[in-house]
Every structure is written in C-alpha cells, then in structure tokens.
Amino acid sequence: MDLYKLAFNNIRRRKMRSALTMLGIIIGAATLMVLLGVTAGTTTAIKDETNSYMYDLAISPASTTGTLLMDTETVSKIRNMPQLYDFREVTLLSEEINGTRLFFEGTNNWKDVRIINGTEGVVINQAVADKFGYGIGSKIKVKDQELTVTGISKEVTALYVHINQAQAKEIAGNRVGAIYVQTNGDPKTVADEVEKQVTGVSAVTKSDKVEEVQEMTNQALLFMGIIASMALLVGIISVINTMLISVMERTRELGVLKAIGFTNWEIKGSILFESGFLGFLGGVIGVTLGIIGIIVIANALNLEEYMAGMMPVWLILGVVGGATILSILAGLYPSMKASKLEVVEALRNE
C-alpha cells in the first residue's frame, strides 16, 4: 500500500463527492469535445465542398445591384471573354408556398445530390417532404411551371428542391445566379478584368473563397473553444474546492503520515495524484459523452461521412490531457497546504 493507492482509496471512499467534483470536469470536457469536434468536422465539410468545385473564379451579381440573378446580356458578355473557359452555371430560385420559402437549385452534377428514393429530375429533400407532405409524384408549382417530384434526397437542413440547371435557368427567365469558370492566366488578374469589363458583377477567386471560409471557421473554433474552456474552468475550480476540503478533513491522517516519515514531496505527490486522477477520469468520461453527442449531432446534420473528422485524436488527447493537467494544477495549492501542516498540530486535530 503506497501513498498513490491511498489517494485512489480516498476517491473511492468518497464516491458521491468525487462524482460531483468530476461532474464539473465531465460537463466541461464533453462541451469542449462536442463544440470543437462539430466545428472541426463542419470546417472539413465546408473545405471539401469548396475544394470539390473545379473552378478558378466564381462570378455572381455584385451586392450593389440588389439582384441575385444575372441577365442574358451579362451572361453573354462573360461567356465571350477569351480569358474564360469551362463555364458552369448555377441558378437558385425561391418560391413562397403556403407562407414558407422553398429554394430551387439548378443542378449540373446529380452525383452531388444524395438521392435516397426515386430518380433524378425534380428531387426534394427530406425536409421538404416532411414539411409539405410531398412524395414522388407530387406536383409543385414554381413561377408558371408545374414540377412533378421524381426523387427524395437525404439533406434535411434547409428546404431545397434540386432540378436540372437548364430547367432552373428557363424558369428564372434565362437568368443565372452564378457562373463558375476556369481561367487562362492568373485568376486574380482575370477576376479584375471581369469586374472591369462586365458591370454589376463580382468575381471571386477560389483561393479568396477558401481563405474566407478558413477565417470564418477559425473564428468559430476560437469562439467555441473559449466558451467550452469556461465550462472546463468551472470544473477545475470545483477540484480546488474538493481537494482543500479533503486536506482539511484528512489533517490528522496527513499528520500521521508525516510522523511516520513521509516527506513533504510524497505528501504533495499524493494530493496531486488524487486531483490529477479526478481530472483524468472526468476527462475520459467527458470525452466519451462528447463522442456520443457528436454521433447524435452528425446524424442529425447528415454529416456522418465527416464524423471521424469531428473526433480527431488531437482533440481527444488534448481534452483528456488538458483536464488532467489543469486538475493537477488545481491540486497545487491544496497540496502545498498539506505539506506545510505542522505535524504536532495535525496530530491534535480531531
């Protein structure tokens, strides 16, 4: 039986108090895991999405024009520019049905639409099916056209209907929401030329877009990290409190240990081990609960394929290690108090 086993025994002996102390760490660690994990996973998802577009420039109406669509003349000017090739047009329309806004997205590549039932053509997502009670064969009126639903896709986050781009463009009066193009030469220079030669459009290079996304996600990560760290900090404060009470309650016991020859460092070590163990155990339980939370959220957001990215090894080790190290630090003050106890006074303690 050594001091470390004794410390472990102390945790076991006071199960309820140890559990309540760990609860703070568990909540902090689980929150940290879920917030950072989901943010990291969605960041990867957004980056993948951005990277999957094979384009150098995204041309869309400038925000100053007040419209979301480019007319035929603008599209034609863009298409006639010799620096541009491999055009891919996208049109996004919206229509209010029974007081709810429904979006119609022109689709060039049906592989991107994860159809779970039916075929390509007019594909509603599960959210639309649930909200409006639509199924395959249902009729949807948009502008002056009536569409017949041919399939249902998996996404549930927003109310979207995927239709062929050509059809979307036709419904929108031959107008286009954005054109993705490849460039001959430096995309940045070409982007400037596009904005100069075609009025009312904005041309953004892919790297600008990636940087923009990167900055957004970094800020989100930082913000979430700060919030979750606060939760963990509250847990750590409860470790300080518990260890101080433990030292007070065990004054006589610590006095006996010193009297029979344990050094101050050994006494400190046992207190730090006890607090560190509470942090480690709390961290492990918190991370486990966090992983369960991530699985639930990833399923709810249809991000199953990014689930692994939501629980990277660095995050798991970081949260468990962080909770352990912070708990050891939380034990420093109580351990110093314990090691400074006067043996004679401690032995008199009731």
Place this chain on the structure above:
Amino acid sequence: MNNHVLEFKDVWKTYPMGDVHVNALAGLNLTLEEGSFTAVMGPSGSGKSTFLHVAGILDTPSRGLFRINGRQTSELSLKEQALLRRNEIGFVFQRFNLLSQLSALENVMLPMIHKDSEKAMGVLDKMGLDGKYHKRPTQLSGGEQQRVAISRALINDPSLILADEPTGELDTGNAQSIMHILQDLNRDDGVSIVVVTHNPSSASFADEIIKMRDGVVIK
C-alpha cells in the same frame, strides 16, 4: 564512539500564547543511552509531550542543541528529517493513529519503502495478530489496534521507539500486555524505548523513570 541515542543540551521550546510566551521546555538537559528503556512522567503541562515531539523531530527546539544517534537535527533538511523519522524512529501514539481505510497489514506496510508483506505479516504474528492481517482498525479491539501501531513502528527496524501514553486508552490487562511487548523489544532486540505516561504501573516496566516539571527534568 557515541552511544547516546538522544542528547538534549539546554533545549528550550517556547510557544507564543497571546501576549505571553510559554516555555514548554526550559533549558532541558538529558542524555539517553542506546538500548535504554526510559519512562517520562510528570503532570500535564510539564513539557513531557513537547520533549517527545522534539525527540521524534516532529517539532524543532527554539534554541539549544539536540542530537539523535549523534546527528544534530537542526543541520538536517526537511527531507532528511523525514527519512530519519521513517528509518530510525518508531512512533506509538495514545490514540493508535491507524488509517481507518487500510487493513492492519496495509497500515503496517505503509512506512516501508520496499513493500515486503511477508516481513509485515511476521511482525504482526510476533504481536499475536496472525489471522487479523486484513481486518480494518474498526474491526479490532483497542489492545489489538495498539499492537498494530507497534508493528507499524517496528517495520523499518528502528533503533528508537517513542511512545506517547501508549496505554492511555487501554484497560489494565491490555495496558500490561502492551508494556510487556515494549519491554521484550528492549530486552531482546536492544531497541531504545522512551515512554511518556501518567500511569505509574506502565512506567514501572522501564529501567529508568524521569520526572519532568516546568520544562525541565527534576529527577
């Protein structure tokens, strides 16, 4: 060759009590030889507990010279003092001071640096506690608890046992039995023993009885 186990030369221990200072030890001069069995008696407040605390390096003198086995404790670091307590001194307390969450065997093994359960069981056997290795202190009688405490004090083969009222919480039969154990340890194994006691019957087991009053030896 120095054969003094304890050496006090003009040792003072002063405690502040409000505005006044109380001398628990007031220039104590005392030398105890290796292998001696000494009982220290005296009324409450005579300084006998403080004497025992200083002797066990649980407390430091305010001034004066104190040596244990020839080593001046004021020259030792806190770690060296702790190791000296662990290796050369065994403590026996009035209230046993066993750790309630540990078994008798675990309590005995606690001060061991290299855990040797067979040795610990051997010491417990010698104290008549065979078969009680895994009992918790609360499952043992007062006499048995004190014998576990003596086993713990002996486990590192100390040269000195310091006992503070070791029979204070025991009935006459158990008190006699504990004093016999200490006497045997002194006679058979040559362990130096100092017992602080109020009880003349317990003191009679010692080879020498020292009386203290007002922080000094009077006889």
